[in-house]
Amino acid sequence: MTMQGTSGEDRIELNKDESRVVKLRARKLLFSLIRPIRRRLIVSFTLVILSQAFRVVGPALIAYGIDTALPQAIRSELTPLYLVVGGYLFAALATTSLIYSFLKFSARTNQNVMFDLRQRLFVHSQRLSLEFHETYTSGRVIARQTSDLDAIKELLDTGGNEMIAGIFFMTFTGAALLALDPGSFGILLFSFIPLWFLTRWFQKNTKLRYRQTRVASARLIVKFVETMTGIRAVKAFRKEKDNESEYAGYTEDYRSVNAKVIQIFGIYDPGLTMIGTVTVAFILLFGGFRVIDGSLGIGILTAAILYARRFFDPMEGLAMFYNAYQSASSALEKISGVLEEEESVPEPEHPTKLSNATGHLSFDDVEFHYSNGKTVLPGFNLDIPAGQTIALVGTTGAGKSTLAKLVSRLYDPSAGRLTLDGIDLRNLSNLQLRRAIVMVTQEAYLFSGSVAENIALGKPDATMDEIEAAAKAVGVHEFILSMPDGYNTDVNKRGGRVSAGQRQLISFARAFIADPAVLILDEATASLDIPSERLVQQGLKTLLKGRTSIIIAHRLSTVSIADRVLVMEHGQIIEDDAPAALIAGTGKFARMHAAWRASLV
Amino acid sequence: MSEKGTLATLLRIFPYAKSALPRIALGMVAAIAAHLFALSIPQFLRDLVNSLKDNGTAETLVPAVLMVLLLGLLEGVSVLLRRWLVLTPGTFVEAGLRAKIYAKLQDLPVSFHDKWPSGQLLSRATGDLSLIRRWLSFGLVLFVANGLTIIVGLGILFTFHWILGLIFFVCSVPIWIKGFQFERNYHSVARLSQDQAGDLATSVEESVHGIRVLKAFGRGDHIAGKFAAEADTLRGTEIKKAGLIAGIWIYLILAPEFAVGLSLLAGVWLVSTEQLTVGGLVAFLATTTALRWPTESIGFLLSMTLDAKTAIQRFFEVLDTPVDIADPENPKTITEPHGRLEFKDVHFRYSDAPADQPDLLNGVDLVLEPGESVALIGITGCGKTSLTALTTRLYDVTGGQVLLDGVDVRDLSREELRTHISMAFEDATLFSASVRDNVLLGRPDASEADLKQALEIAQAHFVYDLPEGLNTKIGEEGMSLSGGQRQRLALARAVAARPAILVLDDPLSALDVDTEALVEEALRSVLTTTTALIVAHRPSTVQLADRVALMQDGRITAVGKHSELLATNDHYRYVISSLDAAGEMIS
Numbered sequence A: 001m002t003m004q005g006t007s008g009e010d011r012i013e014l015n016k017d018e019s020r021v022v023k024l025r026a027r028k029l030l031f032s033l034i035r036p037i038r039r040r041l042i043v044s045f046t047l048v049i050l051s052q053a054f055r056v057v058g059p060a061l062i063a064y065g066i067d068t069a070l071p072q073a074i075r076s077e078l079t080p081l082y083l084v085v086g087g088y089l090f091a092a093l094a095t096t097s098l099i100y101s102f103l104k105f106s107a108r109t110n111q112n113v114m115f116d117l118r119q120r121l122f123v124h125s126q127r128l129s130l131e132f133h134e135t136y137t138s139g140r141v142i143a144r145q146t147s148d149l150d151a152i153k154e155l156l157d158t159g160g161n162e163m164i165a166g167i168f169f170m171t172f173t174g175a176a177l178l179a180l181d182p183g184s185f186g187i188l189l190f191s192f193i194p195l196w197f198l199t200r201w202f203q204k205n206t207k208l209r210y211r212q213t214r215v216a217s218a219r220l221i222v223k224f225v226e227t228m229t230g231i232r233a234v235k236a237f238r239k240e241k242d243n244e245s246e247y248a249g250y251t252e253d254y255r256s257v258n259a260k261v262i263q264i265f266g267i268y269d270p271g272l273t274m275i276g277t278v279t280v281a282f283i284l285l286f287g288g289f290r291v292i293d294g295s296l297g298i299g300i301l302t303a304a305i306l307y308a309r310r311f312f313d314p315m316e317g318l319a320m321f322y323n324a325y326q327s328a329s330s331a332l333e334k335i336s337g338v339l340e341e342e343e344s345v346p347e348p349e350h351p352t353k354l355s356n357a358t359g360h361l362s363f364d365d366v367e368f369h370y371s372n373g374k375t376v377l378p379g380f381n382l383d384i385p386a387g388q389t390i391a392l393v394g395t396t397g398a399g400k401s402t403l404a405k406l407v408s409r410l411y412d413p414s415a416g417r418l419t420l421d422g423i424d425l426r427n428l429s430n431l432q433l434r435r436a437i438v439m440v441t442q443e444a445y446l447f448s449g450s451v452a453e454n455i456a457l458g459k460p461d462a463t464m465d466e467i468e469a470a471a472k473a474v475g476v477h478e479f480i481l482s483m484p485d486g487y488n489t490d491v492n493k494r495g496g497r498v499s500a501g502q503r504q505l506i507s508f509a510r511a512f513i514a515d516p517a518v519l520i521l522d523e524a525t526a527s528l529d530i531p532s533e534r535l536v537q538q539g540l541k542t543l544l545k546g547r548t549s550i551i552i553a554h555r556l557s558t559v560s561i562a563d564r565v566l567v568m569e570h571g572q573i574i575e576d577d578a579p580a581a582l583i584a585g586t587g588k589f590a591r592m593h594a595a596w597r598a599s600l601v
Numbered sequence B: 001m002s003e004k005g006t007l008a009t010l011l012r013i014f015p016y017a018k019s020a021l022p023r024i025a026l027g028m029v030a031a032i033a034a035h036l037f038a039l040s041i042p043q044f045l046r047d048l049v050n051s052l053k054d055n056g057t058a059e060t061l062v063p064a065v066l067m068v069l070l071l072g073l074l075e076g077v078s079v080l081l082r083r084w085l086v087l088t089p090g091t092f093v094e095a096g097l098r099a100k101i102y103a104k105l106q107d108l109p110v111s112f113h114d115k116w117p118s119g120q121l122l123s124r125a126t127g128d129l130s131l132i133r134r135w136l137s138f139g140l141v142l143f144v145a146n147g148l149t150i151i152v153g154l155g156i157l158f159t160f161h162w163i164l165g166l167i168f169f170v171c172s173v174p175i176w177i178k179g180f181q182f183e184r185n186y187h188s189v190a191r192l193s194q195d196q197a198g199d200l201a202t203s204v205e206e207s208v209h210g211i212r213v214l215k216a217f218g219r220g221d222h223i224a225g226k227f228a229a230e231a232d233t234l235r236g237t238e239i240k241k242a243g244l245i246a247g248i249w250i251y252l253i254l255a256p257e258f259a260v261g262l263s264l265l266a267g268v269w270l271v272s273t274e275q276l277t278v279g280g281l282v283a284f285l286a287t288t289t290a291l292r293w294p295t296e297s298i299g300f301l302l303s304m305t306l307d308a309k310t311a312i313q314r315f316f317e318v319l320d321t322p323v324d325i326a327d328p329e330n331p332k333t334i335t336e337p338h339g340r341l342e343f344k345d346v347h348f349r350y351s352d353a354p355a356d357q358p359d360l361l362n363g364v365d366l367v368l369e370p371g372e373s374v375a376l377i378g379i380t381g382c383g384k385t386s387l388t389a390l391t392t393r394l395y396d397v398t399g400g401q402v403l404l405d406g407v408d409v410r411d412l413s414r415e416e417l418r419t420h421i422s423m424a425f426e427d428a429t430l431f432s433a434s435v436r437d438n439v440l441l442g443r444p445d446a447s448e449a450d451l452k453q454a455l456e457i458a459q460a461h462f463v464y465d466l467p468e469g470l471n472t473k474i475g476e477e478g479m480s481l482s483g484g485q486r487q488r489l490a491l492a493r494a495v496a497a498r499p500a501i502l503v504l505d506d507p508l509s510a511l512d513v514d515t516e517a518l519v520e521e522a523l524r525s526v527l528t529t530t531t532a533l534i535v536a537h538r539p540s541t542v543q544l545a546d547r548v549a550l551m552q553d554g555r556i557t558a559v560g561k562h563s564e565l566l567a568t569n570d571h572y573r574y575v576i577s578s579l580d581a582a583g584e585m586i587s
């Protein structure tokens, strides 16, 4: 099994190679995030180094104060004391102002990283093809962009500062101790042995668990999103109880692995502190003996103890950083997986230029199957001259929408090629392709936001007049005006604020305003009442003039405005002729049309 | 919602954390003990240093060092204990809250879900809850423990010498002032950032759910631009938040350092005038070191507490929402449903409808006798779907009654009501589960034969050709099926539930003429015994029904046989007919 992209994403145990691949990928992503901010990082580092340097001066000054300034003060020689205190206060001031600047500066840096990553992930998931989204599910995409990003934010927020500050603080403290009293420093060095063992233990015990938390949390989100998206069906079919127990199961999975991680950290962190305590005791003991035999000043011992104690202060922060780092790198493993996914419908690197598409479509030996393998469209040829209006009809599941999705390049043919004005669709830039070909999908999806925004999606720079004109053309203008805020009324998520028919009309207006060379309408009037449908058809007559269009409809009224009818069955085009000719004939369409006609009143 | 104070808001979470409270309280004790051990170390240090200074010996040194070691280890053990005590219960509280909000959200009516952006709900169930957990098992405990430690520590400082204590006390005053300011300023920014994170989650969700539209129109860049703008706003808020935290941090670091500097001055003077021993001064300084972390920690503990406050607020915004459509206290039951459905002077309006508009449903009267099927006809947006939603209480009437076998649907438990009435929506709303699970959603215990029969009625034979037959997972929202396939599964699902009443909203709109005829044929066998309300736009669907009800201006203006209405009712003809008097297509 490969770990390429998002495959194997839910696996916890990885073998050596897989683990290396995944880690490498995560690290690469991390570096690519750091690269653009490296200048800022240098500034951050400088600020931190300076601030910690000033901070470390403190105990040395105290040592000097007790060993030198104090005896002199007793002899009423106060200048050294004033110098020491003045120095101390200055150091304190310098430390704080440096830390303040560092915090402000690094917050911006961190947020830039977050912004960068958020953006990349969003843009990339938008770019990924439908094929990917169909199997990956929206819940996971959301999990990657919310809870996984949170894990990284956590690392940046607490960890980043703590680590940089901590490491420098420890380095300086160690150096100061070395300069002050090499013996104590030696003892300090010894403490690294237990520290190393403890850290190894922590690492071993958490490695897999962090991966588990990511998987468990994604599962929670997937279930949550699906429940809320389908809430009507959940309620109508009394799924609440089942859902609750299923969700409780996921919650418990997440809780237990999370608790485990926290518990392990709960041992690791005090463990570090205790190592510190023991070290300080040894320094004290060793130093004490030396004071007794007169080889060490009491002030130096005090400073050594203060240094040694302080040396371990950032340990907690470092441990937290390490903790956050582990968690974030599991998140990065997942995120980098998504980013590694390749577009199966990629934009060409050197697009062919297409100026003013006429709308001539041609299928050359096109064959298509979805990723599950079954051939939906066996090889076929089809030529649609520019400006022709095609009615595409056929049994449900025949492959009409699939054909439409090929034309609008939501998928690429598995074999053969599809051309617009002689240019393979795969050689057109997205911009040109989308300007030339627009499809109203079978599912009329509206975004939350105003009606105007939803219509303007077809043409982002549309003026209000254009939007109204489009709405008028499909006959939905009056209705829009009747809503509480007219064109500014929020249609709510998925357009829940408007009726199914109104939703279709608004989607339709959206296509209307886009003004493409090739227009595809997939069951765009299925939910409309007959009068509205008639109105739309009237509008279509003017709209379709000079355009190539493919109209998919089960209600055969569209046929009246079509130049040509294609009948599909089991992925094959079994009839293809002018409507009148087909109706007059004896084929499937003639039968269908007769049956439909008979149903009318 | 009225703004509650910080404490009042925080306190609201306690009833939900009851089981964890004893351990949290013990955890606080452990935390305080840890600090006290840490604070007592300098006391021994003092004696040690003093004895060393007066030519101490190994006999005095070793026990003192051992004491310091012991206290240090005790401190460590207390920290261990604290963590052990509070961490696990914290995760249970989080899990409990998560279950609670999920259950509540499932309970809340559809109208709530229509209005609330999905990402706002999600962020409440994920990020906010983990904030609350962290606060309970970490922030709260340390806040109390560290606060107490600072006070005790300050007291201890006074025992070395009152002047030294006073210096520290005076230096801490700016911290308190800043702290109060911080509380006020930070709260609103924290709220903003959490809300904006929710908005971002909403955008992400919509961008994925609407991906087909975005791709078909090539609007990926456009939506990415909008997303970037939102993300940029959040970035600004986060930076502001960090600025506020940095603002209080400087005081938390500077004040103690200043105090140490000044007390060094005072201390040396005190020692030189023999009011303090050298050991005392060393121990004093060691004590201030022990107090350093508790003091500095107040900064992030305060921000954490305020983050938790807003998280709790946001959590309760959902939990406090009254469930408008709830079960009655003493639900009635219908043991043997006959399936008589009656709308009696039903009024309904959406809450955001302008006041000057009449009710959307303005006195609907309609009776469906047991076993009868009625087609509901009306122009787009006249309120058909809204009427169907009233039957299973996805919405509640705002006036009048919907009666099932003479019982007001509001007197039945929702569970029971929805067992008697089963719906097929205009959009299929399938789940990413197997075909089997989807179809048997309303009756998981149905037999294989029932399942097959339901699929037969809906003419959903295609499922047997799927790669894994009935066990094929159909992809999110059934998007790996064709439109007509989805619709037929949704129909099969409604039928498989074997309800007394079927409510079908435009159930055949995505089917071709042939399949439609087949489904109608098969459905008829069910409809002879089952009451059905069928919303229809096409004459072919109307054929399914025994009678037709025409909806106009919020009322049922005519009921009768299709042919009768066609002959007598102008509006009906307007809605349903495509042919003019001569039998030609109207264009």
Ligand SMILES: Nc1ncnc2c1ncn2[C@@H]1O[C@H](COP(=O)(O)OP(=O)(O)OP(=O)(O)O)[C@@H](O)[C@H]1O
Residues within 6 Å of the ligand: A134, A370, A371, A372, A376, A395, A396, A397, A398, A399, A400, A401, A402, A403, A442, B479, B480, B481, B482, B483, B484, B485, B510
């Ligand atoms: N994303 C997908 N993954 C796998 N199979 C799919 C996918 N979309 C459609 N199919 C299958 O491909 C076949 C053709 O589907 P398509 O949507 O093109 O039908 P259609 O002619 O548009 O039908 P309808 O009239 O019901 O909309 C169906 O059998 C369907 O199950």
Ligand SMILES: Nc1ncnc2c1ncn2[C@@H]1O[C@H](COP(=O)(O)OP(=O)(O)OP(=O)(O)O)[C@@H](O)[C@H]1O
Residues within 6 Å of the ligand: A496, A497, A498, A499, A500, A501, A502, A527, A529, B114, B350, B351, B352, B353, B360, B378, B379, B380, B381, B382, B383, B384, B385, B386, B387, B426
């Ligand atoms: N959640 C909502 N909040 C406010 N108004 C709504 C809401 N849902 C629908 N409406 C409005 O109520 C009216 C009736 O909607 P409904 O969905 O019941 O129509 P319908 O008769 O089913 O139409 P269609 O035939 O298009 O499905 C419409 O004008 C619609 O805009």
Ligand SMILES: [Mg+2]
Residues within 6 Å of the ligand: A400, A401, A402, A442, A522, B482, B483, B484
């Ligand atoms: Mg289709």
Ligand SMILES: [Mg+2]
Residues within 6 Å of the ligand: A499, A500, A501, B384, B385, B386, B426, B505
């Ligand atoms: Mg409707």
